Amino acid sequence: MLALEGAAVVGLLALLYLSQVAAVNTANSRLQTLQAQQTDLRRTDTLAHEQLAQAQSVAAIDRRARALGLRPTAPGAIIVVTPPSGGGR
Numbered sequence: 001m002l003a004l005e006g007a008a009v010v011g012l013l014a015l016l017y018l019s020q021v022a023a024v025n026t027a028n029s030r031l032q033t034l035q036a037q038q039t040d041l042r043r044t045d046t047l048a049h050e051q052l053a054q055a056q057s058v059a060a061i062d063r064r065a066r067a068l069g070l071r072p073t074a075p076g077a078i079i080v081v082t083p084p085s086g087g088g089r
Contacts, residue, residue: 054060
């Protein structure tokens, strides 16, 4: 009878051990998946920052303005119109 109880305890301990091993393997797999996603997100973030820097560069803004038909003005060609003071009509 004592041998049967001992075998039952050993069996339960083995099941508990296997359950823990399975849980660790599952967690490890999830960790690897998350680390891969993190790496991809870091690459995407780096690329987005590079694209933003390029889009904000003076050369890129100048190209876009010229594509829209805008041109630099000659010095003195800008006329500033201010409304009369008094705030009324």
